[in-house]
Structure formats: C-alpha cells, structure tokens
Amino acid sequence: MRKLLDGIVKFRRDVRPGMHAKFARLALGQSPDAMLIACSDSRVAPNVFASTDPGDLFVTRNVGNIVPPHGVDDGETAAVEFAVRVLGVEDIVVCGHSHCGAMGALAAGRTTAKTPGFKGWLKHAEAARAVLRRQPALGRGLPEADRLSQANVLAQLEHLKTFPSVRRALAAGRLRLHGWWFHLERAEVDAYEPGLGRFVPVDEAEAARIKAGLPAPASPRARRRR
Ligand SMILES: [Zn+2]
Numbered sequence: 001m002r003k004l005l006d007g008i009v010k011f012r013r014d015v016r017p018g019m020h021a022k023f024a025r026l027a028l029g030q031s032p033d034a035m036l037i038a039c040s041d042s043r044v045a046p047n048v049f050a051s052t053d054p055g056d057l058f059v060t061r062n063v064g065n066i067v068p069p070h071g072v073d074d075g076e077t078a079a080v081e082f083a084v085r086v087l088g089v090e091d092i093v094v095c096g097h098s099h100c101g102a103m104g105a106l107a108a109g110r111t112t113a114k115t116p117g118f119k120g121w122l123k124h125a126e127a128a129r130a131v132l133r134r135q136p137a138l139g140r141g142l143p144e145a146d147r148l149s150q151a152n153v154l155a156q157l158e159h160l161k162t163f164p165s166v167r168r169a170l171a172a173g174r175l176r177l178h179g180w181w182f183h184l185e186r187a188e189v190d191a192y193e194p195g196l197g198r199f200v201p202v203d204e205a206e207a208a209r210i211k212a213g214l215p216a217p218a219s220p221r222a223r224r225r226r
Pocket of ligand 1: 039040041063064065097099100101102103
C-alpha cells in the first residue's frame with residue numbers, strides 16, 4: 001500500500017501538471033480504441049506493454065480473463081454491452097498470459113473447498129480443453145498450463161459470440177475479435193493468427209498485417225457522432 005500512496009503523491013507532484021488538458025478533454029467523454037479483457041494478474045500491465053494512455057482502452061479484468069457466456073455474469077455482460085452498444089468499440093481483445101495462476105489451477109485440477117467461488121468461476125474456462133483437443137498443436141513446446149491458457153483465449157472469444165450485441169456487430173462488420181497472449185519472460189505480446197493456427201509475436205510485420213485488416217480510421221468527430 002505504501003508504494004501506491006507514494007505513487008499518488010509522485011503523480012500529483014510530477015505528472016498531473018502536464019496532464020490537465022488531456023484529462024479536461026477526457027472529462028467530456030470517452031472514445032476508446034478497443035475493449036481489452038485481461039487477467040487480474042498484477043504482472044499483466046496493458047498500459048505498459050501496449051503503451052496506452054488514459055482514454056485509449058476500455059478494460060475489464062478478472063481472474064483468468066474469462067468471459068462467461070451471455071447472461072451468466074451480469075458484470076461481464078454489462079461491460080461487453082456497454083462497450084459494443086454505447087461506446088461503439090470496433091475491436092475487442094481477449095488477452096491471456098503465461099504463468100497464469102488460474103490456468104495453472106485448471107490444468108492441475110487444483111481448486112479446493114476453500115475457494116468455491118474460484119472453482120465455480122473456472123468452469124467457464126473448461127471449454128479451453130475442447131479447444132486443445134481440436135487444435136493439438138496450439139502452444140506446442142509450452143508448459144501444459146500455458147497451452148491451456150492460449151486455448152482459453154480462443155474459448156473466451158467463442159463465448160463473446162454468444163452475446164447478441166456482439167453477434168449483431170460482427171454480422172454488420174462493425175466489430176472484430178482478437179486473441180492476444182502476454183509472455184511474461186519475453187515481455188512480449190503474441191496475437192493469434194487463425195490462418196497459422198498459432199500465436200505469433202506482434203512485431204512491426206504482424207502489427208502491419210493486423211492493421212491491413214482494419215477499416216480506415218474514422219475521424220474523431222465521426223467517432224463521437226456514432
Ligand atoms: Zn492470469
């Protein structure tokens with residue numbers, strides 16, 4: 001907690017004076033670039049690995065970056081509906097990571113009576129096992145929990161498609177879904193390439209390839225009108 005408090009004081013003293021204008025503009029509304037669904041793990045820091053600023057990302061985080069099917073979890077349903085129907089985000093990213101405690105527990109069947117909530121929540125990641133059966137080469141060479149973690153990203157993307165708002169936006173070409181995976185030791189983000197059936201590092205070439213599949217950027221004014 002001391003680190004948090006020292007950080008607030010440091011921000012107030014060193015950073016805040018230079019960010020007044022930005023936050024004053026953000027107070028008028030948000031138009032985030034994408035929605036990110038990531039794990040709660042403290043080592044996963046999207047603002048660091050994606051170099052994002054306030055206003056760039058609409059984020060929801062939970063244990064295991066899980067998206068229960070539509071209607072099962074009010075919190076997740078509300079976040080996805082708000083992002084797609086109100087903010088009109090055009091891209092949703094589900095981001096898993098290596099050394100995920102939730103995926104380690106899932107792989108080892110390591111949930112106990114002490115954590116019934118955790119056990120119940122992990123049920124929504126069981127679909128990852130079916131993904132691995134269908135795609136046995138996924139995450140080849142990685143530890144079993146990491147392979148399950150990559151499969152879990154794909155399983156949660158399928159769960160997203162159970163949301164009527166997501167289905168409608170996908171059908172209208174207004175939304176794209178992406179699977180990312182943060183490798184902790186490499187400090188590098190991989191993106192799932194459906195054509196290759198595996199995750200590949202988001203270097204300049206891969207970022208250019210993904211961007212080529214995106215529509216031309218709308219002007220900020222056009223985005224606000226939506
Ligand atoms: Zn995790």
